[in-house]
Amino acid sequence: MAFQIVINLIIAFMWMFLNESYSAPGFIGGYLLGILLLFLLSKFIPGTFYLKKFFKIISLILLFIKELISSNIDIVKLVYTPNPEVEPGIFALPIEVKSNWEITLLANLISLTPGTLSIAVSNDNKQLFIHAMDIDDIEESISSIKNTFEKAIMEVTR
Amino acid sequence: MTEVLAATENILNVTIIICFTGISVSLILLLYQIIKGPTQPDRAVALDTIGINLMGIAGILSIFLATTKLTDVVLLIGILGFLGTLAIAKYLEKGVIIDRDLD
Amino acid sequence: MIETWIEIIINIIIILFLLVGTLFILSASIGIVRFPDVYTRLHAATKGSTLGIACILIGAFLYLYSAHSIVSGKLLLAIVFILLTAPVSAHMISRAAHNNGIKPFLKNRNDEYENAIKKQQSK
Numbered sequence: 001m002a003f004q005i006v007i008n009l010i011i012a013f014m015w016m017f018l019n020e021s022y023s024a025p026g027f028i029g030g031y032l033l034g035i036l037l038l039f040l041l042s043k044f045i046p047g048t049f050y051l052k053k054f055f056k057i058i059s060l061i062l063l064f065i066k067e068l069i070s071s072n073i074d075i076v077k078l079v080y081t082p083n084p085e086v087e088p089g090i091f092a093l094p095i096e097v098k099s100n101w102e103i104t105l106l107a108n109l110i111s112l113t114p115g116t117l118s119i120a121v122s123n124d125n126k127q128l129f130i131h132a133m134d135i136d137d138i139e140e141s142i143s144s145i146k147n148t149f150e151k152a153i154m155e156v157t158r
Numbered sequence: 159m160t161e162v163l164a165a166t167e168n169i170l171n172v173t174i175i176i177c178f179t180g181i182s183v184s185l186i187l188l189l190y191q192i193i194k195g196p197t198q199p200d201r202a203v204a205l206d207t208i209g210i211n212l213m214g215i216a217g218i219l220s221i222f223l224a225t226t227k228l229t230d231v232v233l234l235i236g237i238l239g240f241l242g243t244l245a246i247a248k249y250l251e252k253g254v255i256i257d258r259d260l261d
Numbered sequence: 262m263i264e265t266w267i268e269i270i271i272n273i274i275i276i277l278f279l280l281v282g283t284l285f286i287l288s289a290s291i292g293i294v295r296f297p298d299v300y301t302r303l304h305a306a307t308k309g310s311t312l313g314i315a316c317i318l319i320g321a322f323l324y325l326y327s328a329h330s331i332v333s334g335k336l337l338l339a340i341v342f343i344l345l346t347a348p349v350s351a352h353m354i355s356r357a358a359h360n361n362g363i364k365p366f367l368k369n370r371n372d373e374y375e376n377a378i379k380k381q382q383s384k
Contacts, residue, residue, distance in 0.1 A: 068311070078292070079291050088298075088301055090365060090374050111307055112344075112348055118352055119356060131303075133301060159266075166272040166273060166276075169272075170276055177279050177280070180287045181283060183290075184290035187290040191294055198361070199355075199357060199363060200299055200302065203306050207289065210286075210343070210347075214283075220321055221275075229336050233338060236342050247353035247357045250354075251356065251361070
């Protein structure tokens with residue numbers, strides 16, 4: 001990945017010098033040209049095309065914004081219902097991600113999504129304790145968290 | 159056409175006043191929560207939210223006064239509120255803020 | 262002609278953002294007052310006020326850009342900062358509350374964190 005970025009920068013500088021236009025628009029044009037060249041020649045360069053990872057990060061951010069808005073609508077509905085019928089509880093979520101900052105990212109994402117709030121990480125980094133506002137089925141919410149967030153984070157980091 | 163533009167600007171001014179009122183009401187509710195709150199973490203939650211509401215007031219004030227000087231203030235209140243909340247949480251958890259024996 | 266229309270539309274968008282942000286912040290505070298215990302209060306505090314402040318700051322950014330043509334990167338930085346730090350402070354407060362021995366308000370559910378701590382201590 002770092003190798004591809006270096007190649008891209010070299011192409012951008014060469015484009016700038018060949019054009020004899022030493023300005024930011026010239027550099028950006030060269031960088032875009034480099035991205036096009038790398039995309040066309042991606043079969044001959046080792047490693048996967050580095051923009052693929054970039055698109056995965058973008059899709060993770062979009063998923064996060066969507067969940068944030070839906071969770072806010074839930075909270076506003078719950079605040080303005082008289083006598084809310086909530087059934088709060090704390091459940092344990094077994095996690096597969098290992099490194100520290102993956103766990104941090106997962107806990108942050110869980111905190112800002114509908115109905116869940118991460119409370120603590122167990123000592124052996126294998127379980128995450130989650131306070132849930134109103135859940136019908138614990139197994140279902142565990143599998144939904146594992147299928148959306150953990151999968152998206154693993155796609156970005158691995 | 160210009161009349162419509164002038165009308166939207168008038169509505170914007172009224173909106174700013176409505177937003178000030180709304181955030182002030184929420185600040186009063188949070189102050190009530192700080193005084194009442196049965197346990198210490200309740201008060202910490204309310205204090206954290208007060209910091210966020212002050213950021214909102216600074217943001218709306220920068221529209222009201224049409225200045226960019228207050229954008230620094232927004233960022234600084236955010237950072238100080240975060241650090242203050244962390245300090246309060248650590249104090250509630252361990253009884254000290256800076257623990258000397260790092261394990 | 263077209264520029265006037267664009268300005269009108271941007272004004273309407275700013276008004277919508279400010280009103281929605283104020284609604285979220287106000288309902289977060291009402292939720293903090295109404296909910297029964299610390300953990301449910303944290304739900305309202307993190308989610309509601311995070312999106313509310315993001316809406317208000319986006320409104321301020323759009324206004325500064327349309328009225329004075331200033332691109333203020335600090336406001337965008339503040340949005341990113343609040344999105345990163347609000348869950349962290351909620352996590353810290355809830356862990357501190359649980360270690361202080363504050364029982365969550367439970368109905369038909371159980372507290373598995375408490376059980377895990379007890380199991381570890383009995384070992």
